[in-house]
Amino acid sequence: MKTGPLYTRRQVLKKGVMLGTSLLSAPLIVKAETLGLNGRVGPNSRINMGFIGTGSKMMSSIWVADNKKVQPLYVCDVQPRNLKWAQDFMIEQDYPDVIPTQDFEDVVNDTSVDAVLICTPDHWHAAISLVAMRNGQDVYVEKPMTLTIAEGQAMVKAEKRYGSIVQVGSQQRSNDAFRKAAEIVRNGWIGEIKEVYADLGAFPDPVLKPAEPIPEGFNYDKWLGPAPYEVYFEDRVDPYLNGGWRRFWDYGSRKNGDWGAHHFDIIQWALGRDFTGPTLFIPKGYEGEKHMTYVYDDGVKVIKNHPEMKGHMIRFIGTEGEVLVSRGGKLKSTPKELASRPLNPSELHLYRSGNHLQNWLDCIETRKRPICDTVIGHRTGTICQLAGIAERLGRPIRWDPEAEQILDDPAAARWQDRPRRAGYELPA
Template identity: 25%
Template sequence: MVKRLRTRKGASVETGISRRNFLIAGGITALSATRVLGANQTLRLGVIGAGGRMRGLLDAAERTGVPFEIAAVCDVYAPRCEEVKQRSRATDATVHHDFHALLDDKTLDAVIIATPDHWHVRIAEAALASGKDVYLEKPVTHTLEEGAVLLKAVRSCKQILQCGTQQRSWSHFRNAVSLIQGGALGRVTQVRTYWWQNYDVSWVPKPVDVAQLDWKQWLGGAKDQPFDLEKFSRWRWFWDFGGGAMTDLFSHWIDVVHWAMKANEPSMATMLGDKHVFTQWDCPDTIQAAFRYPGFDVVYEGMMSSSIDDGGLEFRGTEATLKLKRSGMSLWRESVKSNENPVLKEDSFIDGTVTHMRNFFDCVVSRQEPNAPVEAGIAAANAGHIGNLAYRKGGLTTWPVKGSGK
């Protein structure tokens, strides 16, 4: 595949990063995200949580070209287990109702966890303790307190844990971070993040055969409550199971901000949120939020009943602005005429989930640190939790919370 990168004739980045060097850097970062795995090593994987996100992860895994087999699958809803078994090379996979039984399989090299958020740390901790490497979907934690638990679990063992913030392995995101850290934008004092989705169009709950679902097991440590299709299908929007847009969508973008700006904890958060459309949810469907970091601010806006413009980030500096989406990036200079901007543009050529999964597989073999280490995943989740804390406290919070010791 050929990466498509365009610059205006005669334009320069003016930071010592020439177009040729930028192309070379792009090649280096892309290669570092897709190291070569031994051709004769077939990885045995366990799948825990076999819903829609897992389907996407397995699709990406198949596109890596890495030889693997799905050896075991666990889900509390039986039809989902059968769906995974029907995938190529998965027909002999063992099926489990309880994740502990899957983890007892000593032949598994690694597990992929894509359950609702409230199960993430509990399952990841058990998987690491059983000697399995882990790919853990984001957000890696459901509460602020769980961060210390997960960090200890990872750093007290020799296992690999890759957090599911795939931008860390996406070549144009890696190039964007290099530009920002190289000074191409001047001094960055504001980062705008946004994400709009339309659940009325993109995610309509499908009927569930309750007779094949262990609802009590799905609830886990959450309070007992009757089955509800909305909660089962759109669990992210209920505090018992998820954290709404702040831990789902925002966590992706704030991870990129932390990475690029080398700062991973806000000192203050304010959040205005409302339930204008999806009044049955706990979490707001419409959000404006702002976070103060050392020397710069981050803003986020989004809603769940309009998808025009999708999601992205804008790093605004004194010399240039970098606009970044999953589809690519562009750099706009303050000193260049509008009809000559952007001075640099790069289009995405592959879904970063593929290269991120490839990086995980490579690290399982090499035992190297993955692109998205546990500390980064915890910091991204924490920012979302802090935003939600501000919302639930009336719109504003400082961090650490005064008098809490946290």
């Protein structure tokens, strides 16, 4: 067993306590500030971590619990079946004392927690992250970082104010093929970029169904959280990657936020636009537009779901060649030799991260900027959200990336934020 007995939080906030005359023999697990580290984790400390949202997406991230730098303290989910799965996983990894809870507040308000890993549906990302940062915790939050532009702005301010290390789960930045593709573009090997194609796929429209009984123990009201109250049926909350809650605008940005948060992010990186964004979003079907398109101020066009992807996820087209990239390490270029050509020392080398979660852990220790912080996550998220606004309104959206404001369309500008249900206001 990797830790000694863990008593209730109200009894003991640290692992390793005196009980009567007996001293627990477990290693002492304390928050970094107790060690004189000013609230930050040092190189010889373990990171006390909470895992929030233990559904299907957490399955690809929960392995970090077995990292020697990590001490799991909590697993959290509003669905009992998800919570049991996560607790069983922790037991299998020899962490039988991890606390299961349905309330994320138990995790973010516990002063012994150093960091949280958030894998909830998109509409909960910002609120949980903001409270965690306010309480001095570091945050890994799944992509897209937020559901609205206003939430993204709040996240950027909070990261700066509280000094938290925030990593957004756009893990393609930590992939060699995507980084090399971005470096080929950034170093001008294929000339001036004219167009970029991104394959996002498409969701079917959600189908509203009659109300079904809420499963026993499932806190459905809290699952909805800030979203409007709607009747429960299983497909509304289903985590299925090709459907379920991802099809509903109330909880996500459909494919714009699903695959767009990955591919738009790489496009931003490759074009050197991490701190700005496009200026025009044109929805599919507007005045005969065949594909959703967004445009940067220099005329570069990004086209969603273009049919000529040549078997890849992203295709950069330049005046002197092109580069195509996909998951699975697929990288192809014209001229062919560019894909395998090494960078010269004098050329631009982008941030190198071989593992997205490990990069976050390393930065928690060093307090250096992770590969995908809130500024980057917010700018990518803004593209996802503006594309969705244009799609839903059926008209072009003009955007000022400096002022972060929709232009010349007051009705559309109201969509930069969304109303939140009473009791689920965005934390300050």
